[in-house]
Amino acid sequence: MSFDVIVVGAGNAAMAAALSAAEAGARVVVLEAAPLEHAGGNTRYAAGQLRTTFDGANDLSSLVPELTPEEAARCDFGTYGRADYLEDIGRLTGYRCDPDLAEAIVDNSLATLQWMRTIGARFQLSYRRQSVKVGDRIRFWGGLPIELWGGGAGLVEAYHGTAAKRGIEVRHEAMAHSLVLDGRRAVGVEGWWRGEPMRVTGRSVVLACGGFEANTEKRARYLGPGWDLAKVRGTAFNTGAGLDMAMAVGARPHGHWTGAHGSCWDMNAPETGDLVVGDGYQKYSYPMGITVNLDGERFFDEGADMQSYTYSRLGKAILKQPNMVAWQVFDQRHVPLLLDEYRIRRITKVRADTIEQLAEKIEGMDRARFVETVRAFNASVAHLDGRIDLSQKDGNSTRGLPLPKSNWAQPLDQGPFEAYGVTTGITFTYGGLRISPDARVLDAALQPIPGLYAAGEIVGGIFYDGYPGGTGLVSGAVFGRRAGKGAADPLQ
Template identity: 50%
Template sequence: MKPGKEYDVIVVGGGNAALCAAISAAEEQARVLLLERAPEEERGGNTAYTEGLMRFVYDGAEDIVALSPDLSEEERKSDFGSYTEDDFFNDMARVTENRTDPDLCEILVRQSNRTIHWLRSHGLRFIPQFGRQSFKVNGRFKFWGGATLAVSGAGRGMVDYLYRAATRKGVDIVYDAWVRELQSSDRGVHGVVAQIAGQTTRLGARCVILACGGFEANTEWRTRYLGPGWDLAKVRGTRFNTGDGLEMALRIGAQPCGNWSGCHAVSWERYAENFGDFSVTDDYERDSYPFSIMVNSEGRRFLDEGADIRNYTYAKYGHIVMKQPGQFAWQLFDSSVSHLLRPEYRARRVTKVVASSIEELAAKIDDVNTEQLLATVREFNAAVKRDVPFDPTVKDGRGTLGLAIPKSNWAIPLENPPFEAYAVTCGITFTFGGLRITTEGQVMDQNHRAIPGLYAAGEMVGGLFYFNYPGSTGLTSGAVFGRLAGRSAAVAARTLQVQAAQ
C-alpha cells in the first residue's frame, strides 16, 4: 500500500474468493488493494487448509487432460467419467433439499468450468486426486463423486499461486490488516476503517468487496446461531474467520440470507487442536466412515454410514457427531476394508485402537459402553446382506435388513481381524449464513435494494448451501463469485470515476 494512493476497489479478505476478486478487478484495469487480516505466514483464510479440490462441470477425459496436461499415458487411461451441468444442478438441489437459490446456483454451475480454465490461465496447476477421489478397479483408476481435480500443492499451493497472480496484476497487498468498519453514506459504501499493524487507518475506494469468510471461528456466534454445544466444536481452518465482514455489513443494513443455523461440519480427530494448524491439519479428517460402523458413547450406531457417497454426506455428518453424548464417536473397521482408508488414517496424529477380536477392541475403546458395543456389532453383523457384492466405487446396495438405523451401502460385517477404531468429534469448516447478493455480486439491503459500492464473495454469499453441501463446491463457489464480484466492482468503479469527471 502506497501512501496517498487512490483505489478503485478494496478487497477485504485473503483467501481464494478474495484473491479471485482482486485479480478479476485488476483485469478490468482497476486499482486494487487487498487487506488480509492474518499475518503473511498465516495468509489464505480457509483456502490454505483445504485439499484444493474443486467441483466443476466437465465432459470427460479430454476436459481433464486439457486442465492437467502433464499426466502420464497410464494416468490418462483412468476412468474420469463426466460431470454434467444436470449432475451439478441435481446434486445442489438434492443435498440442500431444494432450497439453494436458483439464480446463484445457475451462476455457480454454468460458470464452474470456465472459471477453472480462468484459474489455470493465471498459473494454477491441477492434478487428479488419485489417492482420495478414486479407487483402482481392474488396474485402472475409477473416479467417483463428481470431484476430480485439485490444485497442485493443495490449499496452500492454491494460495501461493493466487498471491503470485495478484502481484503480477499489480494488486497491492497488506497483511495484518483487520478491517473493522465500512465507510458509508447515503451514496453507499466508499471505504473501510482498518487496524493495520495495530494502527487505525481510514482507506477510501469507489467499491468494497467483502470476502473475509463466515463466523466459524467465533465461539459466541456459533452458539448464538448454530445452537447449544457448538461452542465445543473444533475449527478446521483459520482462526481469523470471526464474522467481522458480516457484522460490519449488517450494521449498515445489509440483508442476511441463507442457512444461518447451518454449517459445513465433518468427522474430525477427537483430540485435534481448537483451530487449524498447517503442520497437522491434513492428518485430522476422518472421511472413510462409509466403510465403517460408527458408535457413540452408549455403544450404539446413530446414523446410516452408507447413505451416500462420502462427498454427499461428510459435510453434514459432523453435525450428527456433535449431537452425541460427549460430542464424540468411534469409527470401527474390519480388516477387509482397511486398505481403502484415506491416507490421514495412517498419519502420526491419530487416536486409534487396534485389536485381534471385537471383545478386545471394545475393552480398549475409551468412554464407550462395552456390553452395548458388543451387542451392536453382533446385531449389525447378522443384518448384513451378504449376497450383494461389495463395490466401493458406486452405491452398491450392500446394506442391512431389520435394523432401526440401516446401513444402505458398503455394509461389511466386523469379523476379520485385526479390527481398527478411530475416535472422532465435530470439526466445523465454514458457516452457511451470509448476505443476500444480486446476480452481479452486489450486496442487497433489507429493503431489497442493492447497496452502492458493496459486493460480497466466498463464504459470505448466503443462499447457496442449506443443511449440507456437495463436497469440493466451496473453492469453486469462492472462485466463481470472487471473479464475478471483482469484475462487477471494477466496472462500477469505472462508471463512478466517469461520473465524477463530468
C-alpha cells in the same frame, strides 16, 4: 497511495476478486486480518477438490494438459453436466438453494477453473481420493476428478505470486471492522493495521472475509448449543466481522443461519486448524465400517450415499452424541483401504485383536452395548467376499436393523480391529449476505448497495443442511471474479 477497489480477506474469493479487478484496470489493495504466516483463510487448509462440469477427457485436459491420450484411454471419467451439478446442489440443500446463484456457479465452473490456470493455479487428477481401479481400468466417481496441485495452499501461493507481479498491495494484520460510506455508497473500510487505526478509501469494496465459524459466541448464538465446543477445521480468523460490517449498513442476511458444514475430525485436534496437519484430522473412510457413540450405538447410516455427499452433515450428527464423540470401527478387510489421513502421527486410535478388547480400550465406552451392536450388525449383513468399492453404491444393506447401513455393509469379523476417535469439526457457516448473481450485496429492499460486493463463505443462500464436496472453492472463485469485475467498473 490511493486505490479503486478495497478487498477484505486474502483467501480464494478475495484473491479472485483482487486479480479480476486488477485485470479490469483497477488499483487494488487487499486487507488481511491474519499475519503472513497464517494468511490465506480456509483456502489454505482446503484439500483442493473442485467440482466442475465436464464433458469427458477433452474438458479435463484443458485443466490438466499433462493428461496424455494414453492415460485418458485407461480412465473412465464419465461426464458431469449442468443438470448433474444442479441436481446435486438441489438434492443436498433440500432444493432451498438460491437458483440464480446455483446456476451462476454451475454455468461458470469450468471457465473459472480455466481462468485460475491463467493466474498460475495448477490442477491434477484426483486419483487418490476419487478413483478406484476396476480390472485394468481406473474409474473416477462423485463428479470430482479434478483437484488443486498442492491443495488450497498451492492455490494461495499461486494467487499471491501473481498478485505481487501485478502490483496488488496485500496488507497483513489489517483487520477491518466497519465500512466507510459516502452517502449510500460503500467507498472504504476502517479497522486496525498492526495495532494502529486504519482507514482505506476508494471507489468500492469487496467483502470476502469468510463466515463466523471461528467465533464461539456467534456459533452458540446462531448454530445452537454445543457448536461453541466444536473444533474449527480451518482458520482462526473468520469471526464474522464482514457480516457485521455489511449488516450494519443495511445488507440483507440470507440462507441457513443455523446451518454449517461440519464433519468428523480427530477428537484431540487443536481448537482451530493446524497448517502442518492441514485436512489430515478429517476421517472420511467411515462408509466402510461402522461409527458408534459412547453408548455403544450407531447413530447414522454410514452407507446412505457416497462420502462426498454425506460427510458435511456428520459434524451435526456427532454434536448430538454423548461428550460430542464418536468412534469409527474397522476390521482388516477395511484397514488396508483406509485413506492416507488414517496413517498420520497425530491420531486418536485404538487397536485390539477382538471387539471385546477394543471396547475395553475406548475410554467411557459402554462396553457391553458396543459388543452387542457389532454382534447385531454382523448378524444383519450378508458375508460377501471381495473388495469394498466406494465408487458406487453397491446396495449391500443391513437387514432388520432399526438403523440400516444402506450400502457397503460387510461384517466386522477379521481382527485385529481398529477404532478412531472423532468429534465435530466445523468447516464453514452457511448463513450469510444476500447477493445478486453479479455479486452485488443487496439491501432489505433487494436493491444493490452501491459499491458493495461479496463472495465466498460470507455469501448466504447457496448451501443449506448439506453440500456437494468441492463446491466451496468454485463458488468463491466464480463470485470473486464477478465481484472484482463489478467493483472495478467505474460505471457501477
